[in-house]
Amino acid sequence: MFLLALQNVEAQEKYIDSLYEVSEVSREIYAEKDDQELIIDLYQPDNSEKSRPLIVFMHGGGFSGGSPQNPQEVKFARIAAAKGYAVGLISYRLVRKGTETGFSCDYEASGKIETFQLAAEDFMDAIVFMRDNSERLNINPENIIVGGSSAGAEAVLNAVYNPDLMFEDQEKYAGIKFSAVISLAGAIIDARYLNEKESIPGIFFHGTDDNLVPYASAPHHYCENNKPGYLMLDGSKTIADKLEKLDESFLFYTFKGAKHEISGMPFNDLPEVFQFLKNVVFKDQKIQSRIYK
Structure with missing residues (x-):
């Protein structure tokens, strides 16, 4: 029985299996802007290596709501930390909070950008x-x-894949490299700006009938072209197609007929997500996979 238990422990894989207890969440203030403290809630594995891979996740909410205490994302953070990752759930300025137009078709495209x-x-x-x-x-x-x-x-994908459109001065962020990006119903401004330099492995979840963020290339919120908020965006399919042309790794889940509910945390598919990360980030494998549900 002892030998069997030992074999089972040895068979478990870091970053795949739940090997660690999770420490109490710690909070860091990473910036103060517009009289707001912007925070990171950091989840860490107990008694793991001292230089842990980091997952940073940004909540949704139409730039007007949401928080790092979203129960789904807290659950995800604890799952990932138990596998050996450090996980930071971050807050950011919710600049559309309390506005009449929110992030709708009545809010001008320049403001959205x-x-x-x-x-x-x-x-x-x-x-x-x-x-x-x-x-x-x-x-x-x-x-x-x-x-x-x-x-x-949308914020993360644009920062990673469209930095030239996001930042006038990128010197502040020089030297930062990302290993992979995970997107739940996200999009970027223009996939044509995604080139080999910005290309990193991507994991995408999107519904074909998403009525807010386009699955492929379409106007944001499907606004009519005479509306102030008409803005073309490139969604998960367009990004995955571009990564395929760049010979970059990706894992793309398409949910036929699904709408924006696919922005929720895909707990049933997390085993495949962590396996992809293990193979691509830590084993340097090339994987291009499309899964249809």
Whole structure:
């Protein structure tokens, strides 16, 4: 029985299996902007290596709501931390909170782009903070996986794949490299700007009938072209197609007939997500996979 138990322990894999207890969440303030403290809730595995791969996740909410305490994302953070990751759930400026037009078709396209830019800036500032404090926080700045849901995914994807459209001065973020990106119903402004330099492995979840963030290429919220908020976006299919042309790894889940509910955390598919990350990020394998549900 002892030998069998020992074999079972040895068969378990770091970053795949739940091997660790999870520490109490710790909170860091990564910036103060517009009289707001922007925070990182950090979930860590107990008694693991001292230089842990980092997952940074940005919540959704139409840039007007949501928080790092979203129960789904807290559950995800604890699952990932138990596998050996450090996980940071971050807040950012909700610049559309309390506005009449929100992020709808009545809000001008230029304002939408500026909203993306501000959220992308907050996201990158959180990354800089964690990189600069990596030794104290026991994280490996060479292994950073990022992700987001809905509005958070839009901010993260644009920061990663469209930095030239997001940041006037990228010098502040020089030297930051990402290992992979996870998007739950996200999109970018223009996939044509995604080139070999910005290309990193991507994991995408999207419904074909998403009525807010396009599955392929379409107007944001499907606004009519005479509306102030008419803005073309490139969704998960268009991004995955571009990554395929760039010979980059991706894992793309298509949910036929599904709408924006696919922005929720895909708990049933997380085993495949963590296996992809293990194979691509840590074993340097090339994987291009499309899964239809």
